[in-house]
Amino acid sequence: MQTANLAPLRVLIVDDSRAIQAIIQRVLQAASLGPLQFELAMDGEQALRLVTSFEPDLVISDWHMPKVSGLEMLQTLRQIGRHEIKVGFVTTETGERHLSQARSNGAIFVINKPFKDEDLLREVQAALASCREAAKGPAPALESAEALNRLIKSQMREIPFRLIPAPGQGLNDLKLPHNLAMYVAEGQKTPHALGILDVNACCILGGGGAQLQPPPVRLALNSGVPTPEMMTQADLFLRSAAGILTREPGSPPVTLKVVNLVAKPFDKLRSLMERDIGRSDYRLSVPGYGEGRMAFIRL
Amino acid sequence: MHEGVVLSNLARAWSGLTGQSCAFAPAAEPPTPQADDACFMLPITDCVTGFSSHPRALVLLLMGAAESQALAAAMFGLPPEQLSPADLQDAGAELCNILSASLMECLDDASLANLGLPQPLDRQQWPEYTHRGERRALFVVSSDQPRRLAVMLTDIHRDGSFCRE
Numbered sequence: 001m002q003t004a005n006l007a008p009l010r011v012l013i014v015d016d017s018r019a020i021q022a023i024i025q026r027v028l029q030a031a032s033l034g035p036l037q038f039e040l041a042m043d044g045e046q047a048l049r050l051v052t053s054f055e056p057d058l059v060i061s062d063w064h065m066p067k068v069s070g071l072e073m074l075q076t077l078r079q080i081g082r083h084e085i086k087v088g089f090v091t092t093e094t095g096e097r098h099l100s101q102a103r104s105n106g107a108i109f110v111i112n113k114p115f116k117d118e119d120l121l122r123e124v125q126a127a128l129a130s131c132r133e134a135a136k137g138p139a140p141a142l143e144s145a146e147a148l149n150r151l152i153k154s155q156m157r158e159i160p161f162r163l164i165p166a167p168g169q170g171l172n173d174l175k176l177p178h179n180l181a182m183y184v185a186e187g188q189k190t191p192h193a194l195g196i197l198d199v200n201a202c203c204i205l206g207g208g209g210a211q212l213q214p215p216p217v218r219l220a221l222n223s224g225v226p227t228p229e230m231m232t233q234a235d236l237f238l239r240s241a242a243g244i245l246t247r248e249p250g251s252p253p254v255t256l257k258v259v260n261l262v263a264k265p266f267d268k269l270r271s272l273m274e275r276d277i278g279r280s281d282y283r284l285s286v287p288g289y290g291e292g293r294m295a296f297i298r299l
Numbered sequence: 300m301h302e303g304v305v306l307s308n309l310a311r312a313w314s315g316l317t318g319q320s321c322a323f324a325p326a327a328e329p330p331t332p333q334a335d336d337a338c339f340m341l342p343i344t345d346c347v348t349g350f351s352s353h354p355r356a357l358v359l360l361l362m363g364a365a366e367s368q369a370l371a372a373a374m375f376g377l378p379p380e381q382l383s384p385a386d387l388q389d390a391g392a393e394l395c396n397i398l399s400a401s402l403m404e405c406l407d408d409a410s411l412a413n414l415g416l417p418q419p420l421d422r423q424q425w426p427e428y429t430h431r432g433e434r435r436a437l438f439v440v441s442s443d444q445p446r447r448l449a450v451m452l453t454d455i456h457r458d459g460s461f462c463r464e
């Protein structure tokens with residue numbers, strides 16, 4: 001495994017047997033799992049205290065322990081909102097009524113003692129891969145900057161432009177009114193993503209799509225009122241953008257369902273932007289035209 | 300109870316922890332403890348009471364000194380001379396825990412049973428504990444092997460004398 005540049009993942013091993021702690025740690029250290037940091041706890045109470053200081057990515061816990069059991073520890077973690085911490089059990093517990101409680105609280109695996117090294121490694125590898133994926137942050141709403149660049153180029157043709165990433169831009173950074181597009185995956189009722197062009201981006205993409213000279217585009221930018229021709233071109237751009245939205249492999253195609261000019265920002269849109277389960281934010285600069293902003297938000 | 304399954308699970312537990320094979324067999328009487336044997340017990344409660352002070356059954360484990368050393372050395376990954384008495388006790392208690400999960404099969408109805416926590420048992424108390432309650436299972440290492448291991452399950456459902464403080 002390539003370990004360069006990987007931040008160490010933190011593994012908290014919770015077991016009232018130091019011997020089991022030693023076995024689990026030895027098995028994980030001997031495998032090529034990338035950089036790992038370990039912390040050990042003898043019971044659920046100690047583990048819960050360590051969660052704040054150690055901030056584990058993965059907790060591997062026994063079930064039957066003094067003071068606070070493994071299940072109680074898991075339930076407490078969820079109750080205090082620590083849903084991101086992955087928890088797996090290595091236990092003698094086999095009762096289905098207990099194990100279903102663990103699963104319903106989000107336990108990612110249950111391995112019975114005595115376990116085979118390869119069984120533990122398989123589960124931990126999957127958990128750590130998922131942790132590393134989560135550490136990268138959500139996937140962007142668009143496939144790539146290159147795809148967006150190609151799409152804009154097809155819109156603007158020979159007009160030069162510069163696409164500048166604008167991560168973290170807020171709704172207030174986009175000049176009103178906004179051209180708001182809603183995208184839906186085929187066969188789905190819930191929206192897949194939103195696309196927003198601020199008024200400047202509408203003027204720029206609209207003017208470029210219509211191959212206008214700079215003066216009418218600058219006029220529209222300054223007045224904040226794009227022409228109908230510009231809006232038609234801006235809508236066409238948003239329709240084409242459906243083809244470069246990020247989607248899961250094998251998932252149905254996504255199309256533009258509706259596009260509306262929004263005169264005022266609304267709270268729901270702001271909260272969707274802030275939730276950030278996948279965004280692509282850019283500034284679009286065209287010499288002679290000006291600069292506009294756009295955002296695509298995965299829902 | 301499927302005795303064959305339990306025997307197989309016991310052997311698998313020992314070999315899984317130590318890397319050494321070991322066959323168990325049913326026995327008629329528990330062994331008499333020797334001076335350097337280690338003993339452990341683990342209460343099994345049921346969720347009707349759910350209190351560890353009201354066990355329904357007990358698992359008892361007796362292990363020879365050589366077996367204690369071999370087990371702890373394998374589990375801690377250390378040579379025997381580097382092991383402390385606490386290491387031996389920790390490994391023995393965990394073996395008792397793991398064997399107990401297999402022996403729960405020997406209860407009439409284990410669907411409500413909960414494993415308690417393993418704890419060391421004073422060697423002097425072994426004879427008393429092994430002769431109280433109703434013996435449900437007793438397995439020792441086969442006589443053709445040099446190991447000294449015995450594990451038993453005794454049903455003490457109606458025996459208040461095992462209540463712990």
